[in-house]
Structure formats: structure tokens, C-alpha cells
Amino acid sequence: MDGTEQVAVVIDVMRAFTTAAWAFHRGADKIVLAADEDEALAIKACHPGWLALKDGAPVSGFDLVNSPGLIREADLADRTVIQKTTAGTVGALAVVEAKLALCASFVVAGATVRALADAGADSVTFVATGENGRAAEDLACAEYLDRLLAGERLDSGPYLHRADTSPAADDLRGGRRRGAHPADVGLCLEVDRFDFAMKVGLEEGLAVLRPLRTRPDAVSAAHRAR
Ligand SMILES: O=C(O)[C@H](CS(=O)(=O)O)OP(=O)(O)O
Numbered sequence: 001m002d003g004t005e006q007v008a009v010v011i012d013v014m015r016a017f018t019t020a021a022w023a024f025h026r027g028a029d030k031i032v033l034a035a036d037e038d039e040a041l042a043i044k045a046c047h048p049g050w051l052a053l054k055d056g057a058p059v060s061g062f063d064l065v066n067s068p069g070l071i072r073e074a075d076l077a078d079r080t081v082i083q084k085t086t087a088g089t090v091g092a093l094a095v096v097e098a099k100l101a102l103c104a105s106f107v108v109a110g111a112t113v114r115a116l117a118d119a120g121a122d123s124v125t126f127v128a129t130g131e132n133g134r135a136a137e138d139l140a141c142a143e144y145l146d147r148l149l150a151g152e153r154l155d156s157g158p159y160l161h162r163a164d165t166s167p168a169a170d171d172l173r174g175g176r177r178r179g180a181h182p183a184d185v186g187l188c189l190e191v192d193r194f195d196f197a198m199k200v201g202l203e204e205g206l207a208v209l210r211p212l213r214t215r216p217d218a219v220s221a222a223h224r225a226r
């Protein structure tokens with residue numbers, strides 16, 4: 001795609017963009033997305049006071065883990081977090097130059113759709129990040145967002161069920177993912193837990209994720225115009 005023309009929504013339900021939303025809720029000012037562990041640590045070295053977060057088991061040099069259940073206990077007031085994960089942050093970096101790039105999960109679903117409507121987006125590319133784009137929880141969230149954007153009144157139940165029965169959820173419950181909290185799956189399935197979308201863009205050479213407040217009536221206004 002021509003990155004500068006497109007609107008992209010990058011989805012990682014379990015767990016990058018559920019964790020990111022919780023980080024903002026806990027006060028984070030911004031989240032810098034890093035391509036890998038080395039880059040995350042290099043960015044941290046240049047910015048004393050910034051906190052580094054990665055997926056997997058806790059590792060020396062990193063301050064936080066990619067787990068909503070753990071992040072919800074953290075005091076991140078006015079802090080900058082550098083996030084590196086296997087799937088979500090990699091997907092976001094791939095579309096960071098798009099005209100509008102949002103990072104999404106179920107916890108910011110409604111706000112994401114409002115942000116798209118607010119921007120007048122009539123063509124949206126959804127990017128499922130898990131399992132090379134085949135992750136059931138990400139595809140369920142993408143379909144949910146797409147149908148909401150089309151103006152359908154939806155029961156989230158069937159979409160959440162697909163995510164709840166996904167291999168990722170099974171791995172988390174079974175303790176096969178490192179750096180996890182028992183509440184992680186449940187926290188990833190809280191639809192509209194937060195009222196902000198999350199927008200990523202380039203700032204001084206860094207990919208920066210920030211909360212994006214939306215107009216509550218944006219979707220209904222967009223539908224009236226169709
Ligand atoms: O932290 C996660 O859930 C995954 C990595 S792993 O499968 O647990 O190793 O990363 P994400 O990019 O959030 O899907």
C-alpha cells in the first residue's frame with residue numbers, strides 16, 4: 001500500500017495493544033514502539049527516565065512486562081514507555097507512515113471506530129498481527145471493528161468467544177506464555193474498557209503511540225451522512 005495515503009488499524013488483542021491501553025490508563029504520556037530488544041535498550045540509554053517494556057520473561061534492562069494484568073498495577077504517571085513485542089509493535093512499525101495509523105484491541109474498539117469515523121476514513125486496511133496474520137483473536141477483533149464501522153448494531157459476544165477460544169488465550173491460560181498474569185485473558189476481552197483510541201506516528205524519528213480522544217457522536221454522524 002502507499003503508506004502515506006492509507007488508513008490502517010493494526011490489531012493485537014493478546015497482548016500488545018491491550019497492554020498499551022492499560023499503560024495509558026495508568027498515566028503513561030506516550031509509548032515509543034521499538035523494533036527489537038536492542039533498539040529498545042538503545043532508546044532507553046538515550047533517555048534517562050524512560051521505561052522499557054518487552055514481551056516474554058522479565059529480562060535485565062527492561063522495567064515492565066507485556067501483560068495487562070501486571071501493567072494495571074504500575075504507576076506510569078507522566079512516564080514514557082518503550083514497548084517491544086513479537087507481533088503487535090512489529091505490525092505497527094510497518095504502517096507508521098500511513099496517513100492515519102491506529103493500534104487497536106477490544107478494550108479500545110468503540111473509540112477506534114469513532115476515530116476512524118471522525119477522520120472520514122472510507123477505506124481502512126486492518127492488519128492482524130498475531131500468528132502471521134492468522135491469529136483468531138485479532139481476526140475476530142478486525143471483523144468486529146469493520147462491521148461496527150459499517151454501522152451495524154453488533155453483539156460482541158460471538159467475537160469475544162472466538163478470541164476466548166483462540167490458541168493465544170489457551171497458551172496464556174496454560175502458562176505457556178512467559179511474562180503473564182492470570183487475569184490477562186479476561187482483561188484482553190473487556191470491550192470498550194477505555195474511551196480513547198491509540199494513534200501511532202513518527203516524531204523525531206521515533207514511532208510514538210499516543211491516546212486519541214474522539215467525539216462521542218462521530219460514528220452516528222458518519223452514518224447519518226451515508
Ligand atoms: O506478549 C505477547 O502476548 C506476545 C508475545 S508471546 O507470544 O507471549 O511470546 O506478543 P504480542 O506482540 O503482544 O502478541
Ligand SMILES: [Mg+2]
Pocket residue numbers: 012013014015016087088129130135168
Ligand atoms: Mg498477539
